[in-house]
Amino acid sequence: METALAFLCGIIAAASIYLMLSGNLIRFIFGLVLATNGVNLLIFVSGRLSHSKPPQIAEKAVVPAEAMANALPQALILTAIVIGFALMTFVFILFYRTYQALGTVNTELMRMAEPREDGRGTGEKPDADAHSPERREKPE
């Protein structure tokens, strides 16, 4: 079971990196969501899998009688999910604002902070490209 899940982690990581590298903000978000889940799965598997062994001990016992499920990775994942959720919300809003302001989700066309030189002195007209991203040829 661990082996299968380990491969699944790998597949998720590969797919998410493919999406993140595609140069499109929307695909990046999908990649990010996928990667977050992949990582959570990875932590879960790292804590070893066990079936039907809830982490409970008998009344008045100090240590569990037999091996039981590891609760710590689940606590870690829970924290990671909560943090990831907050981050995701921020990323959604940031990307939406960016789309509204720049009018594109293609990262190749987002050059406001680092304008292309095109023979001009660096930053002579820092906004020259900002207003006409569509005027340039699309990279594909």
Place this chain on the structure above:
Amino acid sequence: MNVLLVLPVILPFASAAVTLWSSGEQGRQQLISLLGALLHLTACALLFIWVAQSGMQAMQVGDWPAPFGITLAADHLSVVMVMVTAILGFAVTLYSRAEIDSDLLGAGYHPLLHILLGGVCGAFLTGDLFNLYVWFEVMLMASFGLLVLGRTKEQLDGGVKYVMINLFATLLFISGIGLLYGMTGTLNLADLHLAVQEVDNQALLTAVAAIFMTAFGIKAGLFPLFFWLPASYHTPPVAVSAILAGLLTKVGVYALIRLFSLVFTFNIAYTHGILLVAGVVTMFTGVLGAASYNEFRRILSVHIVSQVGYMILGLALFSPLALAGAVFYLLHNMIVKSNLFLISGLSARICGTFELKKLGGLYHGHRYVAILFFISAFSLAGFPPLSGFWAKLILVRAGLEIGAYGAAAAAVIVGLLTTYSMTKIWGEAFWKPGPEEQDAVQSRPEGKSPDIWMLLPVTGLACLTLIIGLLPGPFLQVAERAAHELTHPEIYVNAVLGDK
């Protein structure tokens, strides 16, 4: 006394809450923010004095015994970092009074600034790997917010790239945590130091070390992972640039130093060999990249990369003297770098632009600002007797001592190249005649005279640079003690787990 370990983390969050609550009245909010920063500075200074006098301290939150609960640990490296963080926090809060307009204040500038300080201090003080991840997230969220607070196109563009690559680094970090936990069953740093020695498959452990190295390498801005930094650091308001430049990459450097001196020390030839190459290449890329820019803040941003290379060089050489050099370099560089950003803001306020071509005549019009820049810039370049000289001297000596002649030579050459960039800024912005005296006068935005709230923190930080430069003894002593603790991990382990 244990409360001193918690205060540097808790106070900024209290300030954040109160400033958020008082955001209706901006005058009062700024005052509260300043007061909060001052209290934070006091608490950090007390912690620094305490640790400097009685050695490393550790505390178990909620009295849960060490490997199970959350540990706060303050050795010399931690308290130096916390101290500088508080100084920069206070300086930037002062500077913000003049620079941050009411639009940004209304958007929550002060609460975010304090949350950032709290997150950074938390990362410096925690003794637990997962907790370090949480503090990284707190710090990142605050920095994301600060970076795009103005909502201009440049900021959104820079912010998107910054967020993308940093989130990816965070995912790598937590994957590393998961794998390390799977192998050792613990996340407490002191406990990890003991647990990694019992892992059978050392090769797998080295692979995990590489994951951590990549994750923190992105955060620290190491070659070839630094591209997010020059893309974003010149877009936000100067006060934000300054605090991000001073703190964020250095948290990555701190995490690298902590992990690669305490946990991943089983294959030094391999891991630290990679770090050495990365460090040297980073130094060169940063300094050569800076030569191609003509904008004040972009030159400074790319220089951050170059300076990070020096610190990693110190870690990679991994001798007591080299580590002392890395700590001293951190201490010196955080102050100088933030101050240079603040000065770029000053000159932009006077001349109305960050473009070197349009700047000019500052030396004649504002000699005081020119002197402040001179101190910081040539300290960065490593001119004796300024603080950067000692930092570089220690690293070069450490390199020569253990026979790493190439690394020592690189440190010297990059220092010279840094002088080129700083001289370029000096020549263009300060020395050459102002635009009104040139022939081809192009219209440039109206400038204002510098504000006292801007001059005050800049002067303070410049004085600090001078003090470190002229009286390096005590600072060096602290750095040496930090290095002693880093090369003797049993001090850290004993402080956290108790003598066993």
